[in-house]
Structure formats: C-alpha cells, structure tokens
Amino acid sequence: MQARVQMKQYVGPDLGKVIMGQVTFLWEFTSPCFNTWKKRVTSLAADSARVVANLPSRRYRLQQALECAALQMLDCNSMMSRVCAIFGGSRGIGHAVAQLLAQKGYCLAIIARNLGRAQTTAKNLGAGHLAFRCDVSKEEDIQNVFKEMETSLGQINYLVNAAGINRDGLLLRTKADDMLSQLQTNLLGTMLTCKAAVKGMIQQQGGAIVNVGSIVGLKGNSGQSVYSASKAGLVGFSCSLAKEIARKNIRVNMVAPGFIHTDMTTHLKEEQLKKTIPLGRFGEPQEVAEAVAFLLESPYVTGQVLVIDGDLFFLHRKLNAALLPKVGLFLVHSDQPSNQRWKQVYFHV
Structure with missing residues (x-):
C-alpha cells in the first residue's frame, strides 16, 4: 500500500495506474511464480515511477519507467x-x-x-x-x-x-x-x-x-x-x-x-x-x-x-601413522637394468 501511495506522489494517479498495470503484465508474462512476488511488483513499479518522475513528457516517462522495470525484472528473474x-x-x-x-x-x-x-x-x-x-x-x-x-x-x-x-x-x-x-x-x-x-x-x-x-x-x-x-x-x-x-x-x-x-x-x-x-x-x-x-x-x-x-x-592421521608399528613388509623389484636389487619397503596398515 505504501508503494502505491508513493507511486501516485511521483507521477500522479493516472500514470501510476498505467505503470502498475504494465509492470504487472510484464511480470506475469516473465515470472514463473508471480503470486509470491506481488509485493515486489508493486515496489518495483514505485521505484520505476520515482526514477522517471522528473522527466518532462508523459509518454517518455511511461517508456522509461517500463524500461527501468524490465531491467529490474531481469535481475529478479536471474535470482529466481x-x-x-x-x-x-x-x-x-x-x-x-x-x-x-x-x-x-x-x-x-x-x-x-x-x-x-x-x-x-x-x-x-x-x-x-x-x-x-x-x-x-x-x-x-x-x-x-x-x-x-x-x-x-x-x-x-x-x-x-x-x-x-x-x-x-x-x-x-x-x-x-x-x-x-x-x-x-x-x-x-x-x-x-x-x-x-x-x-x-x-x-x-x-x-x-x-x-x-x-x-x-x-x-x-x-x-x-x-x-x-x-x-x-x-x-x-x-x-x-x-x-x-x-x-x-x-x-x-x-x-x-x-x-x-x-x-x-x-x-x-x-x-x-x-x-x-x-x-x-x-x-x-x-x-x-x-x-x-x-x-x-x-x-x-x-x-x-x-x-x-x-x-x-590430518594432524590426527599423522600422529596415528607415526605411532603405528611397522607391521608389514613387502619386496619391490626395480625394472631398471642397472639396478636389480630387491628393496625392503615397510608400510603401515
């Protein structure tokens, strides 16, 4: 209700109704959940009217108000x-x-x-x-x-x-x-x-x-x-x-x-x-x-x-690993021709 009153103050009751009607139509057309956002639509229309209140031409004010509302709706639809x-x-x-x-x-x-x-x-x-x-x-x-x-x-x-x-x-x-x-x-x-x-x-x-x-x-x-x-x-x-x-x-x-x-x-x-x-x-x-x-x-x-x-x-894991005994032993053979030694490798479990 407050937003509607503000809109009338900005651009007058007649143009306010037009802006509100056009913004509502655009919103219903572009938004999948219009009913949830009714308050947002009214506020958005009032914001649009405030932006264009000082423009000289009535037609130009309406045009700019709708453009302003459309840009804001793009942001809101992106949010949704x-x-x-x-x-x-x-x-x-x-x-x-x-x-x-x-x-x-x-x-x-x-x-x-x-x-x-x-x-x-x-x-x-x-x-x-x-x-x-x-x-x-x-x-x-x-x-x-x-x-x-x-x-x-x-x-x-x-x-x-x-x-x-x-x-x-x-x-x-x-x-x-x-x-x-x-x-x-x-x-x-x-x-x-x-x-x-x-x-x-x-x-x-x-x-x-x-x-x-x-x-x-x-x-x-x-x-x-x-x-x-x-x-x-x-x-x-x-x-x-x-x-x-x-x-x-x-x-x-x-x-x-x-x-x-x-x-x-x-x-x-x-x-x-x-x-x-x-x-x-x-x-x-x-x-x-x-x-x-x-x-x-x-x-x-x-x-x-x-x-x-x-x-x-990771500190907990490091401490546990340090405290565990060397309980396993396996042998790894090197494939390098110059080194045919078997190596002992201890591992933790």
Whole structure:
C-alpha cells in the first residue's frame, strides 16, 4: 500500500495506474511464480515511477519507467533461476550459508522445524526469500515442503542439508530412541531431501547438492559413536549419489567441519581443545559457508568431502601413522637394468 501511495506522489494517479498495470503484465508474462512476488511488483513499479518522475513528457516517462522495470525484472528473474533450499537454515552453519548465498543473489527457501525462527531469518535476508517448516525425520513433511517450495519459488536448483542433531553419550548409556532420532535426522533425513530434490534437478538437467557432515564422521570421537556413525554414513551416501547422478549434470559434495562456533560447541572447553588444532582456534560458521558456496558453484567438482577443521583431522592421521608399528613388509623389484636389487619397503596398515 505504501508503494502505491508513493507511486501516485511521483507521477500522479493516472500514470501510476498505467505503470502498475504494465509492470504487472510484464511480470506475469516473465515470472514463473508471480503470486509470491506481488509485493515486489508493486515496489518495483514505485521505484520505476520515482526514477522517471522528473522527466518532462508523459509518454517518455511511461517508456522509461517500463524500461527501468524490465531491467529490474531481469535481475529478479536471474535470482529466481538460482533457487536454493537450505534445510537447517535458521541457525548455525545453515544460517551462515543463507546469509552468504543471499548476498550472492540466490533466492532462498529457509527450512527449519521452528517456523518462527525460519521466518525471522528469511525476513532479515531481504525480499524474495521464504520460510518453511519441516521435520526432516518425517518423509511426509519433506514431500509436502518440496511441493510448497516449487509452487512458491519454482524448481529447486540447489540444495544444502545443514539440519542435524546431537545426543552425546557413551554407547552403553545411549537409549535406542536417541540412536534412532540421530540416524533419522542426520542420515535418513538428508537421504530423503536429496531424493526429493534430485527428481526436479533431473528434469532441469542440472543442479548441485552440498551435505554438511562432521569431522567425527571421518575420525570418530569418544562419546559420539552414534553421531559419528550418522555423519560417516553421509560420506558414503554423498559419494555414491554423486556417481549415480553425475551424468544428469547434478553434483553432490560434502563438507566436514571440525570445531566451529555454533550452539553444538558452546559446552566444549575451547581453551583446551584449540591446543590440538594446528591453526590454534575454532572455526567460524562463515568460513564453512564459504566452502559450501564454493562447492555449489564449482561446475567440475563432485563426489568430494571438503574438510574444514584447521588441520585437526590430518594432524590426527599423522600422529596415528607415526605411532603405528611397522607391521608389514613387502619386496619391490626395480625394472631398471642397472639396478636389480630387491628393496625392503615397510608400510603401515
């Protein structure tokens, strides 16, 4: 309503109606999801009227207003051609990914179990981003939210799976319900969102998926056996899915963060733990978001697990290799005529 009033002030009620009508017609003709963007259309028409308000000729003002609106619609349609669904986008790493992708011009669907938090996130990102509620542990919820997203925003081109839960505890003290909830959310939920997204991506002959795992899925951690299992499962799933759908020009990658400043790490003893990290600090969600954006936009990268942990994982591997005894021995024969000696080579297993 405010935009309509401004438009009348800029160019008068008669020309304002003409500009609004023409912009609406152009938008309906060019945009696949006009209903979602009605407020944006009105604002866009008002912006166009403001730009041309001081031009002398009425006809020239109308012409310039439509040209201005058309240019803005090209930008908006370009934005809608890059639609990304972010599960778990209302907090932590998912929220950081949403902020970065919004800056890059993506049209975002923020999905979380808490709809209010998702709506707040979407609102803070600016116009054109929508919020949806979904429990990824329930297949029916996932199917319904993809229908809603496609109706409101069009086909999903990009998918980021950042939703996850953790229930720390020794295996002997972990209840079966806690095991199932972690596996259903962290592993099965990601499988189901990928399945739903890939259907649309195959029709478009292209798309990109990034799953957010964890370093403990690669090296394990005491007190996190179930959580580690769910994240380790993501590694095999992501790499296998990448092979299945690569010929459809759909890429699947994964990030494996280490200690990152999120709600999941607030209870940890940071001063003690950061001494085990070569870079000497915890990471920030924005740093993981940069890696996610890189994988979404790199057309020749698929089936990869990108570790973001300040070299914690590789230090762990180096220490293990140094401590392991030389348990194997095999002989290598040199093919060089001048050297027919057999060489002893020790190796680690």
